[in-house]
Amino acid sequence: MVNGTGVATSVRTCRLGVVGYLNSVPLVAGLQHDPRFELRHAVPSRVADWLAAGEVDLGLIPAIEYARQPGLRIVPGLAIASRGPVRSVLLFHKGDVDAIRRVALDTSSRTSVGLTRVLLHARLGREPEYVESAPDVEAMLAVADAALVIGDVALEHEDAAPKLDLGAEWVRQTGLPFVWAFWAGRPGAVDAEGVTALQAALRRGLESVDVLAADYHPGDARRAARNASYLRENIHYLMGEDELCGLREYYRRVAALGLVPEVPEIRFHGDR
Numbered sequence: 001m002v003n004g005t006g007v008a009t010s011v012r013t014c015r016l017g018v019v020g021y022l023n024s025v026p027l028v029a030g031l032q033h034d035p036r037f038e039l040r041h042a043v044p045s046r047v048a049d050w051l052a053a054g055e056v057d058l059g060l061i062p063a064i065e066y067a068r069q070p071g072l073r074i075v076p077g078l079a080i081a082s083r084g085p086v087r088s089v090l091l092f093h094k095g096d097v098d099a100i101r102r103v104a105l106d107t108s109s110r111t112s113v114g115l116t117r118v119l120l121h122a123r124l125g126r127e128p129e130y131v132e133s134a135p136d137v138e139a140m141l142a143v144a145d146a147a148l149v150i151g152d153v154a155l156e157h158e159d160a161a162p163k164l165d166l167g168a169e170w171v172r173q174t175g176l177p178f179v180w181a182f183w184a185g186r187p188g189a190v191d192a193e194g195v196t197a198l199q200a201a202l203r204r205g206l207e208s209v210d211v212l213a214a215d216y217h218p219g220d221a222r223r224a225a226r227n228a229s230y231l232r233e234n235i236h237y238l239m240g241e242d243e244l245c246g247l248r249e250y251y252r253r254v255a256a257l258g259l260v261p262e263v264p265e266i267r268f269h270g271d272r
Helices: 023-030 044-053 111-124 138-144 151-156 166-174 191-209 208-215 221-234 241-256
Strands: 014-019 039-044 058-062 076-084 089-093 100-105 131-132 146-150 163-165 180-186 236-238
Touching: 014 023, 014 044, 014 146, 023 076, 023 089, 023 180, 023 191, 039 151, 044 058, 044 180, 058 111, 076 191, 076 241, 089 111, 089 138, 100 111, 100 138, 100 236, 111 146, 111 166, 111 180, 111 241, 131 138, 131 191, 138 146, 146 151, 163 166, 166 241, 180 241, 191 208, 208 221, 221 241
Parallel strands: 014 039, 014 058, 100 131, 100 146
Antiparallel strands: 058 180, 076 180, 076 236, 089 146, 089 163
16 A cells, blocks of 8 residues: 555454354455455354464364463454344254254354253253254254254255244243353454444445345245345344343353353453
8 A cells, every 4th residue: 555655564464263154244245345454254163263373363263262361352333143033043853952962063263052951951950962964954863852053054944944043042941031152352463443444344334235145046036035124124233232131141151051161251442
């Protein structure tokens, strides 16, 4: 780039670990053309591993990873959250939920795995057996009573029944929104200008939902309509006070089950 005096200046590139699911698309609208950012896509668990290893500067990480990687800072105001049914985090089950004894867990997920354990412990009053699995609903239900599936795979199977929507179940049990993921990185990973750019990307994304939804499945009008309704009605992208209350409650509950070392203090980029 060139500054106002005609002198070439260098731009520090911030490496972003982006979840390769539909719900992340509005958060990164236009960033692929911004020289300040380099985007890498993967499933949530892989993005978290990249951040832990220093292979990305900021990651759209599963919320539970913030409690497992000490010292992170959150980009303020932005999240992937829900205030009711989420549609993309589903627990498929063969019989009655209260009879579940064995659960197959999607290995792409971490926050949702923690949430499954929290919700079932509260509902059943006991711990089912948990096994890890690739996200294949039929194969998972062949070896377990229930199958946790997240992201685009869950959306593709959302018409199957019976199932428990974990976003709706969380609200039923707590009355609070649920925060699934957010941008986070080490202190100094992104400056104020970068934070502003990330916030502006979301504004662009929310103004272009129909286009983004259609581009995600080109030429498929049915999927485009489904995608648009999901992004508008099920996913909420602003982290306000209610979302922070829900996030703190989640950390309190996963800590009580020993799934994270302690309830973390929530700190943001720009905090002193």
